[in-house]
Amino acid sequence: MAGLDQPMSVRQISDLAINFEFQPHIALKYWLRTAETMLRESQIYEQEGNGQQAYLLLMRYASLVLEYFPKHPQAGAPEAKAGLKAATKAITEVVQRMESLKPAINARYISWQEELERRGNISAPTRNGSRRQGGFDPAVAGRRTTLAAADNSDLAVEMAHNEMRRRQTKRRATRQGGISEHEEQERRTAGLWDDWEAALSKIPDTRNDLEDDAQMQRDMYASRMRTSKPYSQTSDGSPRATIESIQSRPELPRGPCTDYRYPSIPKPQPVTIDNTNQSRKARSQSPSKPTVPQRPRKDRLEEQSFDEPPTRPEKSVPVTPAVSVPGTKESYTFKPSAYLENGKPLRTVFLPTTLREKFLQIAAPNTLKNLETCGMLCGTLVSNALFISHVVIPEQESTSDTCDTINESGFFDYCATEDLMVLGWIHTHPSQTCFMSSRDLHTHCGYQIMMAESIAIVCAPSRNPSWGVFRLTDPPGMPSILHCRKTGLFHPHEETNIYTDALRPGHVCEHDGLQFQLVDLRSK
Template sequence: MNVTDLSMGSRPMNAKELTDKAKNFDWNPRIGFKYWARAAETIYHEGQVYLREGNVPKAYLVLFRFSTLVLEYLVKHPEAKEPESKRALKPLQRRIPRVIEQLETLRPEIDDTYDRWMRITAAQRDTLRSGEPFPAASSSTYAKHAANDPALSWSYASPANILDVQDHQDLAVDLAKKEMRRRRQASGLVGEDYGRRDSVQRGGQDRETGTIRLVPQDMDDDELRRQMEATRRQLDRSDDYARGYDDEDYIRPSTYYYPSITKSSPLKYERPVSRGRPEGPRLQPPRPPKERHVDRAPIEPPPRPDKDLYLERESPPIGPPPRPDKEPLALVTPPYSSRPSEERPAIPSKLNAEPAPQKRITFRPAGYLENGDPIRPVFLPSTLRHKFLKLAADNTRRGLEMCGVLCGTTVNNALFISHLVIPEQRCTPDTCETENESVMLDYCITNDLLVIGWIHTHPTQTCFMSSRDLHTQAGYQVMMPESIAIVCAPKYEPSWGIFRLTNPPGLPHILSCQRTETFHQHSVDNLYVEAGSPQGHVYESKALEFEVCDLRPGH
């Protein structure tokens, strides 16, 4: 971005910028296929959640990244032809047509928002920026990072209250619990247009009839290959359009089906009505006898109602209105039930005749990587570690390592660990290697879970990240920078720690390391750091619940 863009702070990104950002990730075929498959499943889940929350730019970015990873990279991985890899790849490929349809639906909204921003004057931009929930100009570091973060970039199509999670931890957990409860009650449905669950059967929706097309899970390879080639060509055309090319073969769909977004945890208020005729019939009280004096021209015009007085007109009065006194009837308003000031919607902007949309809550990044990229806050149930140690007790007594996978979801731009999954694994005194990854991926797909990190024991060693641990963590963190590694060393102090790779130098150095022995030295220091609060981005919560799923045979 240029200096002008940074000074604007929250200028919305256009489709070209989002596409370039989506393609900007470090592909490394030396990382095992199972880690890349996990990453693809994770970013797909993130995209669906961002759709639900109405964060259109972030949804577009991660869904485009998902399609790029599956279509261009996973199929070329050295392990792609192995049986387990094929089983893990097929459900990801079946999601491509739906993702392409979502991208085509979101792009017009992104372009429209950007075009409207470019059409307004500099003075109007200053007026809009004056109401942004960003820190003051003195916080130039945050403003610079926020300008490059689609999750925080300004969009008057979907405004947000941006909060600091450090000061609102209880609120973040409460919102997450309510949202996760809502999702469970919805039985996997996330929206009328976009939320059809992809577990046993996957498909799309017929645009003409609105009926769901189910794609059998046992689709043969030839049919799947033809479908993949068609969607690849469609993605190529979408990319050309995002770059601004004049492609005569590209035909913009005549009708776009915008997502029916269910807000994650919106501030509750009634949408203001226009100052004209109210919507729907409204019973009027009988005209009081002293109202006739309104017909006489007053010496001075009555004062303009303020915002709160205008908002009070949203709801009809409960019971009869009070009898007016000497004031003109135009200023008599029904009783008003008090609400927090932040829940009152703003009067529609003069730049847009439509009423102001509901504001969603978004938590700002909990920190930044060494390269300046934002990392979202992660909430960890405080009792999860103790439960894991009980499950690993038998292995610990025998001197064998054991691992678990930390899964959860994202709500309001924060990550919440809600599941501890114990995968099938092969354990030794120094390593634990997961097996039969497709079973764990199926579990994550069925339960709409993303992989946020992992936890493992050091039964005979201290609490640190070994060279083998560093390479494993790189597989988690390459596509999700917030991913964490929890190490438990029950026989030593400290008995546990939460870590992440630095970036740089940690992540790029590990990704470029070609040594294959279990334990080896690295020539670079400062490869990983503590990730727990307050210096890190992980917050423990006693109020956060979690489930355990043990996928090991016989458990």
């Protein structure tokens, strides 16, 4: 009898969402950026019909804002108030989005359990006697259309290009419709961040500061009240569930195996067919058909799809189809390509092969002067894989051993306008070897806190090897750097394996067909 991947219940996703370590040693501005990244990712997952992962990110956002941010040592600082106020302001919509996702998640889980009962196999064992490990990763749990991104890199890049063009067309249509960039960004983030980055550089007026402090306390109190009561009232007077009620409601029974572990090698899963009108229209616009994995044979059980649960009469929940490729009927979700040392999954990061060469051309004048140059690796999320589409050179101050960005608000404004996520950074070592210095390790820790898949590319054009793609190990690298209080550019650390190569067989995959832009924001 064929195995069946388990979708996740709301309770399982919630438990996973709040199971993370909050580090108060990390500056609050990095945590605020982490929260912003979560919202961006949740919107993409929701648009692609992946409600499980969207729900996890929204729940974790709510946990950060309501439980951890108020306890951060910098929470009372005047420069942090604008960011905290903006984050708190978004809680109401976050709760509403979670409520809208919950029925589809539960219906999918119920459908799975009913099918197991029909087969008389309530524990759904696999060949080794345990459930498939993918059932405990919300991004891929219960989805039969998962593929290994690196093994299907041409398909993944084609999907990314199509999706990025679609988003670009949508942004262009929005501009032509008379909606400004500021208005579009405010709509996209639900007015979350306002202009709090600019507020960081302003010296607050004492009276206004006290008024803002009081208002923020009132907002925080109201948000906590909304999540501490079983129900709140909607505009029409009907009860609406909130985060606390989601966590406290009795959930569907779970099987005996609930440990959250990941395999060393992901198992292949069969492909399903998506006969949506959107896919048929996309097929007619493509002159060629890309090579896709051969569809395996299926029994009657596997013909049932759990990606889109049945609509219930009392509440219809629209589900956006997953990303599909012109010329094919299938739509795909890419599964993790590697895992952290603690077992948590890492999504594949696609890196353009020519990116390093183009960056070194821009950095050449500084390299000749023995000055470092740094750039930010930005991109987007498509079908649970990350694609670097931009190298942004921010304003910076450099020495032979350091490179510090300035005017960060200008860089983040550009990312917001282009709807980009920060996926890592790249910098040169003009006269040193290719390695991660102590300063580099502490810098990258801030990126990897925001996104576990973040990478650091080091270019040492005068040495061999001339470049490398790295990430911190976790553990021991991340905990070691988080708790390190040493100063100095080249201070030692006790651990020897504090960082590691991230290029395949890690989670980074180079692809010579991936398009990207190089944008220089430095003053001319």
